[in-house]
Amino acid sequence: MALLINGFCLLTVTERTTKAKHIQFVSGVSVIVYWLSALLCDFIIFFASCCLVMVKKLTNISNTTRTVVRNSLLLFPNYNLAKCVSQYTTIYDVKILCTTLKKHPVHLNCSKANTEKNIYSLEEPMIGKYLIDMSTAGFIFLVLIFFWETTSWRLRTFLNQYIYFGIYKRYRKEIVSKELSGQSEDEDVQNERKRILEQPQELLDSIVLIKELIKIYFKCPAILAVKNISLAIQKGECFGLLGFNGAGKTTTFQILTGEASPTSGDVLIDGFSITKDILQVRSRIGYCPQFDALLEYMTAQEIMIMYARIWGVSEPQIKLYVNKWLNSLELESHADRLISTYSEGNKRRLSTAIALMGRSSVIFLDEPSTGMDPVARRLLWNIVTKTRESGKAIVITSHSMEECDALCTSLAIMVQGKFMCLGSPQHLKNKFGNIYILKVKVKTKDKLEDFKRFVTTTFPGSVLKHENQGILNYYIPSKDNRWGKVFGILEQAKEQFDLEDYSVSQITLEQVFLTFANPEKVSSDDENEVP
Numbered sequence: 001m002a003l004l005i006n007g008f009c010l011l012t013v014t015e016r017t018t019k020a021k022h023i024q025f026v027s028g029v030s031v032i033v034y035w036l037s038a039l040l041c042d043f044i045i046f047f048a049s050c051c052l053v054m055v056k057k058l059t060n061i062s063n064t065t066r067t068v069v070r071n072s073l074l075l076f077p078n079y080n081l082a083k084c085v086s087q088y089t090t091i092y093d094v095k096i097l098c099t100t101l102k103k104h105p106v107h108l109n110c111s112k113a114n115t116e117k118n119i120y121s122l123e124e125p126m127i128g129k130y131l132i133d134m135s136t137a138g139f140i141f142l143v144l145i146f147f148w149e150t151t152s153w154r155l156r157t158f159l160n161q162y163i164y165f166g167i168y169k170r171y172r173k174e175i176v177s178k179e180l181s182g183q184s185e186d187e188d189v190q191n192e193r194k195r196i197l198e199q200p201q202e203l204l205d206s207i208v209l210i211k212e213l214i215k216i217y218f219k220c221p222a223i224l225a226v227k228n229i230s231l232a233i234q235k236g237e238c239f240g241l242l243g244f245n246g247a248g249k250t251t252t253f254q255i256l257t258g259e260a261s262p263t264s265g266d267v268l269i270d271g272f273s274i275t276k277d278i279l280q281v282r283s284r285i286g287y288c289p290q291f292d293a294l295l296e297y298m299t300a301q302e303i304m305i306m307y308a309r310i311w312g313v314s315e316p317q318i319k320l321y322v323n324k325w326l327n328s329l330e331l332e333s334h335a336d337r338l339i340s341t342y343s344e345g346n347k348r349r350l351s352t353a354i355a356l357m358g359r360s361s362v363i364f365l366d367e368p369s370t371g372m373d374p375v376a377r378r379l380l381w382n383i384v385t386k387t388r389e390s391g392k393a394i395v396i397t398s399h400s401m402e403e404c405d406a407l408c409t410s411l412a413i414m415v416q417g418k419f420m421c422l423g424s425p426q427h428l429k430n431k432f433g434n435i436y437i438l439k440v441k442v443k444t445k446d447k448l449e450d451f452k453r454f455v456t457t458t459f460p461g462s463v464l465k466h467e468n469q470g471i472l473n474y475y476i477p478s479k480d481n482r483w484g485k486v487f488g489i490l491e492q493a494k495e496q497f498d499l500e501d502y503s504v505s506q507i508t509l510e511q512v513f514l515t516f517a518n519p520e521k522v523s524s525d526d527e528n529e530v531p
């Protein structure tokens with residue numbers, strides 16, 4: 001029974017800490033239904049386990065079966081512990097009764113052989129056997145954990161690359177050649193791929209070198225999360241990985257930081273292979289995961305001192321070093337408070353500071369500014385830019401296009417596991433945004449339709465994207481329409497159609513991003529088509 005007790009509270013405690021319980025309550029689940037269903041679930045598990053334990057007590061089972069069941073329970077340390085406690089109490093009680101009672105009840109075996117036996121002996125019902133089993137199991141589990149932590153990565157990589165992927169390639173030839181060939185319709189993505197495949201020597205000094213990376217989750221059906229991507233990131237570069245939900249960004253990050261193993265291909269961080277030298281790779285990266293991985297029972301100062309020690313900062317310098325990073329993200333006023341009392345934005349600041357503070361060559365930031373106010377976000381941008389300028393490489397994912405525009409020296413937009421485009425923000429705006437955005441406010445309703453006809457005939461190919469209360473939002477092809485010409489035409493139209501105001505601007509990164517909202521459209525349409 002001891003095996004079960006601690007398991008019962010796990011689910012309810014997890015539901016409380018993850019707020020799943022609260023969500024159930026606000027969705028209408030009543031308190032009584034919640035706790036009765038938890039009780040029912042516990043009862044079912046308890047009943048099944050009772051049946052298993054009672055097999056030991058059955059008289060009509062063979063001795064071999066009974067021995068197997070009993071010995072298999074000895075594998076569980078908490079069973080042994082419970083047995084020790086219960087046997088110890090029983091034996092102690094018997095000894096007390098035997099010495100204090102003048103007349104011993106019949107069921108009490110008060111023979112000398114029984115009462116004077118050493119309680120730690122290996123014989124039944126003494127507890128020596130359980131103590132030895134408990135210590136042996138503890139030692140074996142410790143060795144297993146150590147073995148798992150040090151070799152599981154290689155084992156997982158081997159299984160993924162040679163066994164699962166080998167079988168997959170054999171039976172899904174069509175999907176592999178169509179989806180995982182790595183060929184891209186985008187010229188920049190294709191050129192980067194060729195460059196990496198043809199000149200590996202020249203690129204060996206890249207901080208991050210991704211070679212034909214594939215990740216498949218072998219579920220039913222298999223999920224192709226990352227489809228053969230290749231990329232090189234140099235010192236002093238900030239690379240932005242953009243994409244819609246489920247595009248494969250987090251999976252790519254998990255592979256780059258050694259959290260998940262690749263199905264095929266390799267990644268070199270500072271020249272070390274992620275599949276062969278994972279320990280070297282881990283010591284060269286800083287990582288701010290999507291969800292804060294902080295020890296909430298510590299203060300910011302304590303946790304930063306801990307990480308500074310891990311990074312090998314010398315003891316006399318630690319205080320200065322930690323204070324510098326606390327100041328850089330304006331966390332000094334919170335430095336001595338428990339992390340559990342922090343707001344989400346402050347936790348994010350702290351996670352980012354921890355990722356940036358190490359002596360790593362590359363820093364991975366997974367949506368670092370989520371939950372930060374605009375001031376904190378600017379602060380973050382400044383510190384990220386400074387860190388990049390100091391020679392480190394930064395890889396960032398973000399859903400804020402403004403942030404990517406401000407920080408990234410180059411970026412890729414990922415759709416369904418593939419890179420759809422690659423280059424600097426300006427390059428992508430020029431390449432995919434051969435349009436101007438025209439916003440016009442028409443004063444009088446009567447002239448609205450005339451003005452619409454005017455735009456359609458004057459700027460062939462223009463598209464009316466949005467209209468609300470006399471405000472029109474057009475995409476105008478920039479081909480054959482220089483800025484000067486567009487302004488000239490609109491200045492004349494201002495009087496003719498009684499326009500209150502108008503503005504013409506270049507496409508934003510967000511609009512380029514939205515171009516890829518429909519992947520089929522992207523792959524089949526002209527790359528310069530108005531989104």
Ligand SMILES: Nc1ncnc2c1ncn2[C@@H]1O[C@H](COP(=O)(O)OP(=O)(O)OP(=O)(O)O)[C@@H](O)[C@H]1O
Binds near residue numbers: 224225247
């Ligand atoms: N552990 C997993 N097991 C099975 N499939 C997974 C697992 N993790 C991710 N996936 C699948 O892989 C694909 C890519 O997911 P991923 O989390 O990498 O996307 P993302 O771009 O980071 O999305 P988001 O912006 O929402 O964080 C999705 O189809 C997802 O369902």
